[in-house]
Amino acid sequence: MEKVRGVRTEKISVRQLEVGQVLTTTLLDEKGQILLGKGKRVTQAFLDRLKTRGQDYIFAEVLEEVTIETPVEDVSLETKQKTLHDLEETLTLLSQGKEVPTDPLEQDVRKILQEVKAHQELVIPITQLKKHDDFTFTHSLNVSIIATFIGKFLGLREEAIQTLGLGALLHDLGKLHIPPEILHKPQPLTPEEREVIQKHPAVARKILDEQTHLSGMAKNIALQHHEKIDGSGYPRHLFGRDISFLAQIAAVADIYEALTSDRPYRKALPIFEVVEYLMGNAGYKLDEKVVSTFVSHISPYQVGDVVRLSNGEEAVVSRLNPVLPFRPFVRIRTVSPDGKVVLSEEIDLSRSLILTIVGEIALQSQIKLD
Numbered sequence: 001m002e003k004v005r006g007v008r009t010e011k012i013s014v015r016q017l018e019v020g021q022v023l024t025t026t027l028l029d030e031k032g033q034i035l036l037g038k039g040k041r042v043t044q045a046f047l048d049r050l051k052t053r054g055q056d057y058i059f060a061e062v063l064e065e066v067t068i069e070t071p072v073e074d075v076s077l078e079t080k081q082k083t084l085h086d087l088e089e090t091l092t093l094l095s096q097g098k099e100v101p102t103d104p105l106e107q108d109v110r111k112i113l114q115e116v117k118a119h120q121e122l123v124i125p126i127t128q129l130k131k132h133d134d135f136t137f138t139h140s141l142n143v144s145i146i147a148t149f150i151g152k153f154l155g156l157r158e159e160a161i162q163t164l165g166l167g168a169l170l171h172d173l174g175k176l177h178i179p180p181e182i183l184h185k186p187q188p189l190t191p192e193e194r195e196v197i198q199k200h201p202a203v204a205r206k207i208l209d210e211q212t213h214l215s216g217m218a219k220n221i222a223l224q225h226h227e228k229i230d231g232s233g234y235p236r237h238l239f240g241r242d243i244s245f246l247a248q249i250a251a252v253a254d255i256y257e258a259l260t261s262d263r264p265y266r267k268a269l270p271i272f273e274v275v276e277y278l279m280g281n282a283g284y285k286l287d288e289k290v291v292s293t294f295v296s297h298i299s300p301y302q303v304g305d306v307v308r309l310s311n312g313e314e315a316v317v318s319r320l321n322p323v324l325p326f327r328p329f330v331r332i333r334t335v336s337p338d339g340k341v342v343l344s345e346e347i348d349l350s351r352s353l354i355l356t357i358v359g360e361i362a363l364q365s366q367i368k369l370d
């Protein structure tokens, strides 16, 4: 829990004001315009003016401490940086054709799993993963973390989750051998170029076979992460159970991560659309249980996000809802004429039939109410 200072308004009767009284708060009219500032003295002329305006009630600003849940980090920045560093080093050595020990990455994956397991939340505020987009290899790291979360939510054994995390970390290793002009091409790919791209899982498996001592299970994640249960995937067009379960988890994590990131040929898709896409393919191209477990454990918001409501008002996410992650608790946010942020009482959007979130105003813009 974290305390932030906020300001709310309280309706008071004009009759409560007395001539000569020194104001301890600022008085506002119903539109939020300042009538008399804090520290000023109430005069008879002021009361007469209110009377002429027919104002029986005015609003007083009340400074209050607002308690909000502290946003939860999925995995600490320190662990992410260390993993990215080791990943970069491992991939560099592998691309030079050297034999590489994978112990550092195994340790990193173990650390990630420890942190994921210690994560008490029922839902992961998934947008946090996007904070560190500027790092190279962030995609692989994110896929590994997401896959680890899915493994935990599915109740997999620790050993299996570690294999999953490690395989996911190295899943796109084969892309190092794709010419950048094809990999980052903004235009649609030619059939020949697509063929080159579709070789990356097999290339990865070959490199891992020749230059590492990884387990077959971990290596298969790299080989099979683009296979689909209806046989429409690549490189081997495997069906259902022929695809390793860990590779099917990595596939869901990979698609989620890729679609929610900007690419040279398209902008990142909103989480709602990505969730729709995953659910639309569940049981058809993607494993149904993996998808349903994943989407029921992610929250598109985190505490402090500023969102637009269907009535046009701005609100701050004050609490996540583990049962209906798309309907968190919010406080309506208004700014008084002198620039102070005013937060309403908490509203439970899961109980509101008419009020919904229609957009995010500034992703991860934590409220700062100083």
Ligand SMILES: [Fe+2]
Residues within 6 Å of the ligand: 171, 172, 200, 225, 226
């Ligand atoms: Fe891939």
